[in-house]
Amino acid sequence: MNKEAMKQQILEVLSKKLGESFHLSIQKVLKTNEKLDGLTIRHGSENISPTIYLESFY
Numbered sequence: 854m855n856k857e858a859m860k861q862q863i864l865e866v867l868s869k870k871l872g873e874s875f876h877l878s879i880q881k882v883l884k885t886n887e888k889l890d891g892l893t894i895r896h897g898s899e900n901i902s903p904t905i906y907l908e909s910f911y
Contacts, residue, residue, distance in 0.1 A: 856890075856911050859907075859910070859911055860879050860890060860892075860907060863879075863892065863907070863910075864877055864879065864892075867892075867894070871894070874896060874897060875894055875895065875896050876894075876895045876896075877892065877893070877894055877895075878892075878893050878895075879891065879892050879893075879907070880893065882904065882906075884906070889906045889907075889908055890906065890907045890908065891904040891905065891906055891907070892904065892905045892906075892907055
């Protein structure tokens with residue numbers, strides 16, 4: 854499985870488990886001079902959301 858397929862599968866599985874009230878996205882984040890893939894999970898209109906960096910899972 855390549856990295857893009859893994860990211861897509863993570864989005865699909867988490868979207869099903871969390872439901873419609875959560876919004877998930879994967880974005881490139883500049884962190885300590887390198888670009889990382891960050892999975893952001895938002896609930897409704899809240900301004901605070903966790904970011905999970907996916908590199909260590911691949």
